[in-house]
Amino acid sequence: NNVFIARQPVYNKKLEVIGYELLFRNNLDEQVEIVDKEIATAQVILNILLEVGLEKIVGQRIAFINVARDFITSDLVYSLDKEKIVLEISEDIEADPEVIAALQKISKQGYKINLDNFVSDYKKDELIKLANYIKLDVSMFTREELKSQANLLRNGNAQLIASKIETQNNFDVCNEIKMDYYQGYYLAQPNIIKGTRLSAIRYSVLKLHR
Numbered sequence: 582n583n584v585f586i587a588r589q590p591v592y593n594k595k596l597e598v599i600g601y602e603l604l605f606r607n608n609l610d611e612q613v614e615i616v617d618k619e620i621a622t623a624q625v626i627l628n629i630l631l632e633v634g635l636e637k638i639v640g641q642r643i644a645f646i647n648v649a650r651d652f653i654t655s656d657l658v659y660s661l662d663k664e665k666i667v668l669e670i671s672e673d674i675e676a677d678p679e680v681i682a683a684l685q686k687i688s689k690q691g692y693k694i695n696l697d698n699f700v701s702d703y704k705k706d707e708l709i710k711l712a713n714y715i716k717l718d719v720s721m722f723t724r725e726e727l728k729s730q731a732n733l734l735r736n737g738n739a740q741l742i743a744s745k746i747e748t749q750n751n752f753d754v755c756n757e758i759k760m761d762y763y764q765g766y767y768l769a770q771p772n773i774i775k776g777t778r779l780s781a782i783r784y785s786v787l788k789l790h791r
Contacts (some may be wrong), residue, residue: 586625586633587771591645591742592736592763599762600643600667606773626652626661633776634666643667645695645714650674654683663692667714672698676708684711695742701733712739719746719765726756 588601605625625646635644647669652658656666668687674680684694688711692699699705700721709715715734719727731741743755746765755763 584633584775584776585773586638587773588644589764589771590769592768593764594756594761594764596763596768596769598642600645601639602645602647602669602764602770602771603638604647605719626657633774635662638774639665639761643693645669647697649672649754650680653687654679658687658692659690660691663690667693667695669695669697669716670708671702672696676705681707681711684708698744699734701730709734709737709739712737714742715739716742716744716764717760718745719743719748719751719755727754731760 585606587604587606589604590598591600591602592601603625603701626648638644643665645667646661648658653668653670653674661668671685688694693713694711695716696705696708696712697716698718698721699715701709715737717727717730717734722730727743734741740761741758742762742764743751743758744764746752746763746767748767749767752763757766
């Protein structure tokens with residue numbers, strides 16, 4: 582049995598790869614079937630930790646991994662390498678007191694947090710304070726809106742990642758606004774890493790997750 586994980590590079594201003602976003606895949610097809618986010622989180626982390634290996638996937642670079650609410654609020658998060666893994670918090674996770682408390686604890690333990698597909702508003706101030714990275718989906722904004730979002734968020738300590746860069750114009754606008762990092766199909770599409778499944782271990786970890 583094979584396991585699959587996709588990685589898409591994140592670049593700095595010099596267009597050097599600083600890390601990869603790791604994405605759930607269930608086959609070699611670039612398209613992924615919609616699955617439960619909790620299961621996708623568990624599967625990606627399982628594949629990284631036990632079945633493919635983080636070193637094989639990202640080398641000496643960092644890994645951005647989208648994590649689900651239940652994972653954030655569980656102790657399983659502390660099984661990850663805080664020096665190598667950035668936890669991506671998706672926009673559909675509500676920043677309620679339980680989540681904020683969990684992220685504060687995670688941050689104090691030295692883990693880095695990325696806010697994915699972020700749109701700034703006053704209700705998210707607590708999240709912004711905890712973020713090391715904030716990812717802005719450039720397809721969601723006009724040039725002026727993106728500039729406004731970037732200027733607002735620069736008041737904090739987070740570095741800004743421009744995602745969904747799909748054209749030269751997208752890239753030029755992000756460069757003009759001086760985003761810190763860049764990601765998107767214009768720069769590189771995800772490529773799929775294949776590994777071999779370790780059935781007994783896989784069963785035990787999934788059982789633990791449940």
